Amino acid sequence: MSILVLGGAGYIGSHTVDQLIQRGYDVAVVDSLVTGHQGAINQKARFYQGDIRDKDFMRTVFQQEDVTGVIHFAAFSIVPESMQAPLKYFDNNTYGMTALLEVMNEFDVKRIVFSSTAATYGEPKSIPIKESDPQLPTNPYGESKLMMETMMKWADKAYGIKFVALRYFNVVGAKPDGSIGEDHHPETHLLPIVLQVAAGKRDQLSIFGDDYDTPDGTNVRDYVHVLDLADAHILAFEYLADGHDSNAFNLGSSTGFSNMEIVEAARKVTGKAIPLEMAPRRAGDPSTLIAASDKARETLGWAPKYDNMEAIIETAWNWHLNHPNGYADR
Numbered sequence: 001m002s003i004l005v006l007g008g009a010g011y012i013g014s015h016t017v018d019q020l021i022q023r024g025y026d027v028a029v030v031d032s033l034v035t036g037h038q039g040a041i042n043q044k045a046r047f048y049q050g051d052i053r054d055k056d057f058m059r060t061v062f063q064q065e066d067v068t069g070v071i072h073f074a075a076f077s078i079v080p081e082s083m084q085a086p087l088k089y090f091d092n093n094t095y096g097m098t099a100l101l102e103v104m105n106e107f108d109v110k111r112i113v114f115s116s117t118a119a120t121y122g123e124p125k126s127i128p129i130k131e132s133d134p135q136l137p138t139n140p141y142g143e144s145k146l147m148m149e150t151m152m153k154w155a156d157k158a159y160g161i162k163f164v165a166l167r168y169f170n171v172v173g174a175k176p177d178g179s180i181g182e183d184h185h186p187e188t189h190l191l192p193i194v195l196q197v198a199a200g201k202r203d204q205l206s207i208f209g210d211d212y213d214t215p216d217g218t219n220v221r222d223y224v225h226v227l228d229l230a231d232a233h234i235l236a237f238e239y240l241a242d243g244h245d246s247n248a249f250n251l252g253s254s255t256g257f258s259n260m261e262i263v264e265a266a267r268k269v270t271g272k273a274i275p276l277e278m279a280p281r282r283a284g285d286p287s288t289l290i291a292a293s294d295k296a297r298e299t300l301g302w303a304p305k306y307d308n309m310e311a312i313i314e315t316a317w318n319w320h321l322n323h324p325n326g327y328a329d330r
């Protein structure tokens with residue numbers, strides 16, 4: 001019986017595949033490599049290159065693998081790009097889920113753990129954000145993910161496909177041995193950009209807005225280490241395997257760090273100056289996003305191990321030092 005990981009060559013998927021294998025699970029990966037890297041996939045996983053929207057390709061995978069459940073990371077996730085090209089997001093993300101659920105139903109596969117996002121909440125009415133709060137996305141990326149959650153809800157009612165939607169906040173860090181990490185092209189996330197400046201790969205950093213209603217005027221975000229996130233996927237998979245009903249969980253640390261606090265912490269870890277400029281606000285950025293994550297802790301037994309920002313940054317810095325050009329160095 002194998003766990004089928006869709007998007008297992010990506011940043012979060014590759015860390016989850018690696019953790020699943022460390023814990024003795026049999027893993028197969030589907031990835032089109034549109035943003036992922038084959039070199040990121042643990043070699044003990046069987047790899048099928050293809051697009052999840054290609055139902056015939058997916059049928060051949062389900063025929064070859066005895067799939068006990070699916071963990072679904074395969075999607076696009078750049079907010080500004082989704083504002084420019086919304087249909088690209090509804091096609092890859094939302095249609096991808098339609099095709100997947102159809103094939104899962106054909107093969108009687110009844111469990112899916114899904115990468116959802118804080119972007120499904122939009123601008124929060126209150127902090128910390130609870131799972132029961134309104135989901136009113138402010139960009140097509142968040143909307144595409146909310147539609148995917150909705151599809152799973154109805155597929156559960158019609159076909160009994162049970163799901164766990166994991167709504168991630170800001171995911172950072174890397175496997176501490178530096179063997180796998182974050183390598184996006186283009187890179188749009190704050191911490192890897194900060195570390196690219198520290199490593200001399202970029203001249204400087206732009207901080208998008210210093211006039212928000214926050215202690216230092218820069219946005220506040222809730223950061224979670226990628227290995228803690230991988231843990232939550234395994235717990236969610238086991239939760240469904242134990243026969244529990246569909247559910248949704250926030251995954252965050254319940255602590256907020258401002259963008260300037262991230263830069264300061266990175267300066268300490270790297271010992272580099274990390275020059276920056278203040279730039280205008282980025283469209284669609286909520287001021288503060290902090291998760292209430294007690295539901296995942298209480299229901300799944302999730303116990304994140306990384307609660308120190310400098311220790312988290314240390315793991316990402318180790319990856320950057322080992323792989324200044326990402327997976328191109330392999």
Ligand code: NAD
Binds near residue numbers: 006031072117168
């Ligand atoms: P990533 O781009 O590194 O990984 C996505 C993987 O999916 C890539 O390997 C890509 O090649 C593959 N893929 C995309 N579309 C595909 C398709 N149609 N068929 C087959 N493979 C396809 O992204 P990531 O940062 O690892 O994020 C993974 C998931 O987590 C995404 O769904 C994203 O929405 C969600 N998420 C990420 C963050 C974050 O901070 N990185 C936060 C919230 C949610």
Ligand code: UDP
Binds near residue numbers: 188205207219282285
């Ligand atoms: N950010 C920034 N400069 C950058 C990239 C990001 O100031 O070059 C800010 C961004 O505006 C947000 C925070 O960093 O306030 C986190 O952004 P990221 O894209 O990493 O994650 P998001 O919160 O959008 O999911």
